[in-house]
Amino acid sequence: MVELLYFPFFIGLLLLVSPFIGYYMAFILNAKGLPLEGALKRFLFSGEPRSQTPKQYxxxxxxxxLFGGILLFLILKYQNLLPMNSLKLVGMDWDLALxxxxxxxxxxxxxxxSGESQLSNFSQMVGLTPQNFLSAGVGVSVLAYVSRAITSxxxxHFGNFWLDLFRSSFYILLPISIxxxxxxxxxxVIxxxxxxxxxxxxxxxxxxxPMGTAASQIAIKQLGTNGGGFFGVNSAHPFENPTPISNFIExxxxxxxxxxxxxxxxxxxNSFRHAWVVFFVMxxxxxxxxxxxxxxxxNHPGFWEGKEARFTLTESSLWLSATTAASxxxxxSMHDSYSPLAGGIAIFQMMLGEIIFGGIGTGMYGMILFLIxxxxxxxxxxxxxxxxxxxxIGSYEIKWTLFGILAPTLCILIGTTFTLLLNNGYTANGPHALSQILYAFSSAAGNNGSAFAGFGADTLWGNLSLGISMLVGRFGVICAVVMVCGSFGSxxxxxTSEGNFKIDSLLFGILTFSVIIIVCGLSFFPVLALGPILEELFIQSGVFF
Structure with missing residues (x-):
């Protein structure tokens, strides 16, 4: 009975809490002044910060x-020279560090x-954890900027990047993470x-x-839709996720x-009904x-390898659905251990471009492109x-919209093709090998970060190709949505008249849902048919890979 109520309770709590937190976030980001903010303004701006154009932003x-990336790269590459390295770990190879x-x-x-065996506490605390806050803060900042632009x-001029980043990191992410x-x-949790x-x-x-400051990193890894665990097996590790209550919290x-x-x-x-329509589409x-x-x-009860017996089928399935929907x-549990259909759903959710709620901020501004x-x-x-x-909506806006939608798609398809041609990184045979590669590039281009365990990415090709996919998936979409909404603001x-198409109606929600499925279906159905769908048909016939 408890397992049957788990999912409805989860969704009900999400419906109850989300609007209040959303309004709090909007208040913080649009406030005229907040405590402790004066020192930052005097230090960075010598007064009130100037509002920026899209290009300045x-x-x-x-x-x-760029500066944050250089600092993190140096920490990872030379962690053997830095303190808090009780296991005497060496620095990462340059391609893995990059x-x-x-x-x-x-x-x-x-x-x-693997987090605990290749990274020191210093690298985890000083290198990775700040980026968990800042990368999430950037997503919120971009969403706030484009939201102001649309209604200007x-x-x-629609806001200041540095001020939005400070507010989203210190007034939203930090207190909730604590x-x-x-x-x-x-x-x-240790x-x-x-x-x-x-x-x-x-x-x-x-x-x-290994011991370490896991709880503080896990809090922001989940809240900020980062996902990188303190331990190699992530939240399947009992030090990261020891109880059913900790599992629900995470x-x-x-x-x-x-x-x-x-x-x-x-x-x-100021469009509450439109927001509810978008929410219910997601x-x-x-x-x-x-x-x-x-x-x-x-219907595949034998797929237990790689799953935690501590968690029920509902808890594991819901986690797979949530983590791939939210980037x-x-x-x-290990996603490579799921049935082909379940793995295919995880892949498809990432292929959508992190818009089923998506990353913090990124899901909504990615959805704006589909709304347009x-x-x-x-x-x-x-x-x-x-x-x-x-x-x-003119030709300029629609060109940038298509760029933002199609750029990650090309990374997924081209990266998968060349990896197959190079015979690089995958260990399986048949359609499951394609699924492993497809999952990796969908995860990278969708800024998700999870993987099928059988795919070995720590090669020169894997590190560089997936790195490029991550950059395009993140900054390609940001550039597109900022330029589109900046154009709207000008x-x-x-x-609004009776002849305008209503964006707060049930019909608009159905059309948006349909466009998402059609666009992504046309882009990815052939390769999904050759991967997880074909593997599912083989397994139904008793053939395993």
Whole structure:
């Protein structure tokens, strides 16, 4: 009975909490002044910060990531020279350090390494954890900027990157993370500077169990949709996720802020009904995905390898659905161990471009591109002038919209093709080999970070190709949505009339849902048919890979 109520309770709590957090986020980001902010303004701006144009905003964003990336790369490459390295770990190879750097600055947290055995506490605390906050903060900042732009009229200045980043990191992410970390510690998640524990197994083998500041990193990895675990097996590790309560806290943390960002958008644009329509489009995609995963796992009871017996089928299936829908990437079981249909659903959710709630901020601003495309296509079909929030959609906006949608798609398909040709990284045979590669590039381009365990990414080709996919998946979409919404802000807002297409109606929600499925279906159905779908048909015939 408890397992049957788990999913409805999860969804009900999400519906209850998300609007309030979204309104709080909007208040913080649009406040005229906040405590402790004066010192920052005097230090960085010598007064009130100037509002930026889209190009100035993107320039600040790129400079910030460039300097942050260089610092993180040096920490990872030369961690053997830095303190808090009780296991005497060596620095990463340059290509792995570069891949990991790109991974964390893009909010992907793809891990081609095992956390506790290859990274020191210093690298985890000083290198990775700040990027968990900052990369998530960037997502919220970009969403706030484009939300203001959409509802502006005849102006090219919509906010300041540095101020938005400070507010999202210190007034939204930090306080909530502290609460989550304390809750996790209460459940037994470790938070310690103690030396590694040495134990002897029943067979006489000596085991070294690393300790560290796991709870603080896990809190922000979930809230910020980062996903990179302190330990190699992520939230399947009992030190990261010891109890059913800690499992629910971490699972709920994956979706609560991405869902809240929908209402942040609604609050800033003053379009609450439109926000609810978008929310239910996302929720419908999520519920359908979960039900497909759960049904498939129920009908394939033998797929237990790689799954935690501590967690029920509902808990594991819901985690797989949430983490691939939200571009989080954390796991409480190994995704390569799921049935082909369940794995295919996980891949498809990432292929959608992290818009089923998606990453914090990124899911909503990625969805904006699909909303604009829906309005444009609806206008073509009905003969009406396509307008979004009273702004006419022209060729400039639709070109950037298509770029933002198609750039990650090309990374997935081209990366998968060349990896197959190079025979690089995968260990399986038949359609499952294709699924392993397809999952990796969908995860990278969708800034997710999870993987099928059989794919070995720590090669020169794997590190560089996946790194490029992460960059395109993150900054290609950011550039597209900032330029589109910046163009909207410079236009005159026209008054809504009876002839305009209503964006707060059930019909608009159905059309948006359809456009998402059709666009992504046409792009990916052939390769999905050759991978997880074909493997499912083989397994039904008794052939395994």
């Amino acid at each position: 993107l320039q600040s964003l790129i400079i910030f990531h 891949n990991t750097t790109i991974s964390f600055i893009t909010n992907t947290n793809w891990q081609a390494y 009229s005849e102006t090219k 609460i989550i970390a304390l809750l996790l510690v209460s459940q037994g 938070q310690s500077f103690a030396e590694p524990i040495t134990s002897v197994s029943s067979t006489g083998n000596i085991r070294i169990i 699972l709920f943390s994956i979706l609560v802020l991405p869902a809240s960002c929908v209402f942040l958008y609604g609050k800033i644009t 929720l419908s995609l999520f519920v359908i995905g979960f039900l497909c995963v759960f049904y498939s796992e129920m 989080n990437g954390s796991v409480n 495309l829906t309005v444009f296509l609806s206008g073509l079909m009905t003969g009406r002038t396509p307008e979004y929030f009273g702004k006419k 236009k005159i807002t026209t008054k």
